[in-house]
Amino acid sequence: MANIGQRNRLQYIILGLLNQRPQTGYDLAKAFENEIGEFWQAQHSQIYPLLRRMEDAGEITHEDTVAGEKLAKKQYTLTPSGHDKLVDWVSEPSPELTPSKDEFILKLYFIKTDKDPRIQPMLREQLRLHQTQLNHLEGRLKTVFPTDAAKQQAYGHYLILDHAIERERDYVAWLSRYLTD
Amino acid sequence: MANIGQRNRLQYIILGLLNQRPQTGYDLAKAFENEIGEFWQAQHSQIYPLLRRMEDAGEITHEDTVAGEKLAKKQYTLTPSGHDKLVDWVSEPSPELTPSKDEFILKLYFIKTDKDPRIQPMLREQLRLHQTQLNHLEGRLKTVFPTDAAKQQAYGHYLILDHAIERERDYVAWLSRYLTD
DNA sequence: CTTAAACATGTAATTAATTACATGTTACAA
DNA sequence: TTGTAACATGTAATTAATTACATGTTTAAG
Known part of the structure; x- marks a missing residue:
């Protein structure tokens, strides 16, 4: 079987x-x-x-x-x-919304006040990580899909790369908003 | 042990x-x-x-x-x-960037051209799902953190709810951009 | 010529996570 | 009073996934 x-x-x-x-x-x-x-x-x-x-x-x-x-x-x-x-x-439909399982987010959950001195270093570390990932993905987009014709030939792949870039960009923007530098 | x-x-x-x-x-x-x-x-x-x-x-x-x-x-x-x-x-640092494991995104990857008739229904279905989730989270924010004082008392929880809302909002925006209604 | 990285395929052991099985109590509504 | 949803705690079986074990070939650089 x-x-x-x-x-x-x-x-x-x-x-x-x-x-x-x-x-x-x-x-x-x-x-x-x-x-x-x-x-x-x-x-x-x-x-x-x-x-x-x-x-x-x-x-x-x-x-x-x-x-x-x-x-x-x-x-x-x-x-x-x-x-x-x-x-x-x-x-077939994809009705499941998978939880993200982001360890940084989990840790944040257990911080009580905005005065906690750990918050800012944590935000900075994550900003660095996601900025690096964003740069990496933007580079990939340029090399994998240099032309519109390339996008046409693997449209789904292009879409999900575009989505991933967007996701990282938004993550970076969110982190930056709470950084008090 | x-x-x-x-x-x-x-x-x-x-x-x-x-x-x-x-x-x-x-x-x-x-x-x-x-x-x-x-x-x-x-x-x-x-x-x-x-x-x-x-x-x-x-x-x-x-x-x-x-x-x-x-x-x-x-x-x-x-x-x-x-x-x-x-x-x-x-x-301790959280250096792992967990992949999202989003089934819809996986399916998109295997669609070759922007002419594929499955794309638009898939985008519409996901838009509905994420819009529902966004509404749910926005409701939660209002009931769990009705005042600034409430945010102060569980600041991390507030942050991650805010982050989740932002994430859904951006997901919805991204989906809408590729919907040709 | 030698060696290291990449190619190539597998199994074993362990842990993480889900689904199903199993039992009993309490509160509340019809 | 009767039934059902929520409270409460566990185990068993299965699947998913990672890490480690294990072996051998080819290519290309020094």
Whole structure:
């Protein structure tokens, strides 16, 4: 029984990535360090067993290839059933509002008065972090989507990068508002 | 050995909540449905065993009380050691930028062109969700912090509610920008 | 030629978190 | 008085996710 949990969203990300092009588990793991790392994270130790289960479930298949002399690779591809599953998932509503689980925010919750001397250093630290992240994302936008044509070809990717930038910009603005420098 | 994992942030939330006032496990579970539900979630099945471990670790203690005729309650309180641990946690830097794990955003990533007919309904659905959440949070701000004095007494709580409202407002603004109504 | 980084694939152990199972009390409304 | 929602506390089973263990190949720089 290759039954995969209902709320396991990693499987859909893998379906989506394989729909873009056939890839190895290693390639998928790298994608989580790069382009989708801002939105989801997964280690190879979670990816390889899941690929196995998804193949058992008939959603993907692999082809064995060899690089160089004898380095074994598995190129995974979507099956029609896997493609259907991806389309269904994207089309279905997403009614969950996930809590953000931001540790800094949690800490703030336990500070009682605006006179607490820890507030300002905390705000400054977070401002630095989010400013750095904002700069990073703005750089990414410029390199990944230098032209309007590039935006057209991966419109969803462009949208979520734009969203992430906006989110960081607003976070920075909010932090700045409470900084008394 | 009551050794609790390094990254388990729930324990700190419990320390923080008990620092506000002594509470039962049931009270804590309710807090995750109400005031901190926007930022963290935990079920009673996770809370009760953790309270036990934290008591074994000497961070909290409990007093048995009885409500009515024979309904047993455990009122938990911080020990000095637990209080120290809470203060240390709040004071220590929070250098992690947690990815948001927003399912809608994930789905967008796999949409290729701006002509895809699924985009507009998806944006509309999310707009409705975040608008509802925004209204809810704005209501909460008015009832929980009706006066400036109220804000002073739980300043951190006020800050994070303000932050959450701001976040929803910006999310709604971003969604609206891409809606072609 | 040697070595280090990147490529490539897996398993094992542990922790975090959710869902389901399980039981009993109290307050309040119909 | 009868039923139901809220109060109250726990355990069991399962899944998701991280960290550590484990092994071997290829490429490119020094």
